[in-house]
Amino acid sequence: MALLKMGRNKILYLICLLFLACREEKQEKRSLTFAYCILNPRFKHQEVIVDSLYGFESEINDTSGISGAKVFLLEVETGETINFVETEKKGIYRDTMRENWVKPLFTYDLFVAFQRDTLWGRTKVPDTFRITFPNNFDTIPLNDFDSIIWRRSLGRKVYFLAVIPPDTAKPLIPIVTEDTFVSLAPFRNFYFDTTAFYTIKVCAWDENRYRYMVMKNLEPDTLGDGLGHFASQTEDTISVFVRR
The missing domain is CATH 2.60.40.3080 (Immunoglobulin-like)
Known part of the structure; x- marks a missing residue:
């Protein structure tokens, strides 16, 4: 066993x-x-x-x-x-x-x-959590897509957010934040440059993951x-x- x-x-x-x-x-x-x-x-x-x-x-x-x-x-x-x-x-x-x-x-x-x-x-x-806005499989006009919001994860050090485009050759520009939301206004035209399905992934990292990925490169x-x-x-x- x-x-x-x-x-x-x-x-x-x-x-x-x-x-x-x-x-x-x-x-x-x-x-x-x-x-x-x-x-x-x-x-x-x-x-x-x-x-x-x-x-x-x-x-x-x-x-x-x-x-x-x-x-x-x-x-x-x-x-x-x-x-x-x-x-x-x-x-x-x-x-x-x-x-x-x-x-x-x-x-x-x-x-x-x-x-x-x-x-x-x-x-x-x-702790586990979930994205509360937008909902899975929502259709959103670009001009109305102002933010991504998720519930708080206890025990996390930071959150890591990535928008994965349909063109996988496009470089990913992730966001690391301590907040439970991200305002998309400054860069939504970069992330969503064509009409298509996009994958949004949010991770809650522990201290070790944050140190390895961010502090120690x-x-x-x-x-x-x-x-x-x-x-x-x-x-x-x-x-x-x-x-x-």
């Missing part, structure tokens, strides 16, 4: 903590192992990418991958452990749960062990002995028809 019973899980967690505590504090080495994972309660399965630093710097979606790593997450509030197994794609590990298990406002610890490296990180998942975090990115987000997506 992917979720272990409480008693066994506590033993596993204590062993892990003792293992980390017993490592030589003055050991100086730069690990080439990294882990990449973004938890999202919208998805049934979560994935962890384990690779070398070279693969991380070149292209995260074109990973060469590391096989044989031990990967699991700990749900801090309940003490439950979720194990990950490697998929047919080298270096990509996926949970074996049969239903959605990531809970909004819960805290999760990631542990990855490979050879002499142990990576760990923590994230607290923002995609520079990986230190995760124990290695590097990488462990964060969480929730999101809502709608499609609207904009008529110029």
Whole structure:
């Protein structure tokens, strides 16, 4: 079973903590192992990418991958452990749960062990929310499309908004904001330059995601002995028809 019973899980967690505590504090080495994972309660399965630093710097979606790593997450509030197994794609590990298990406002610890490296990180998942204006599949005249509004997400650091045009070759100019609305007046002619369906996506980012994407400009975090990115987000997506 992917979720272990409480008693066994506590033993596993204590062993892990003792293992980390017993490592030589003055050991100086730069690990080439990294882990990449973004938890999202919208998805049934979560994935962890384990690779070398070279693969991380070149292209995260074109990973060469590391096989044989031990990967699991700990749900801090309940003490439950979720194990990950490697998929047919080298270096990509996926949970074996049969239903959605990531809970909004819960805290999760990631542990990855490979050879002499142990990576760990923590994230607290923002609450779910929804876009309240416009509605999904609305038809809106451009001159009436003044704003995008959504409900507040508890636990988020910021919101990330992207308008995805029908022409996927057009560059995306996302907006990062702490507010629960965006005024479109200054740039609606740029976003909606033709009569068509557009996808509007709003994400609520945790602190880790914000730091990685905005403050550090995609520079990986230190995760124990290695590097990488462990964060969480929730999101809502709608499609609207904009008529110029």
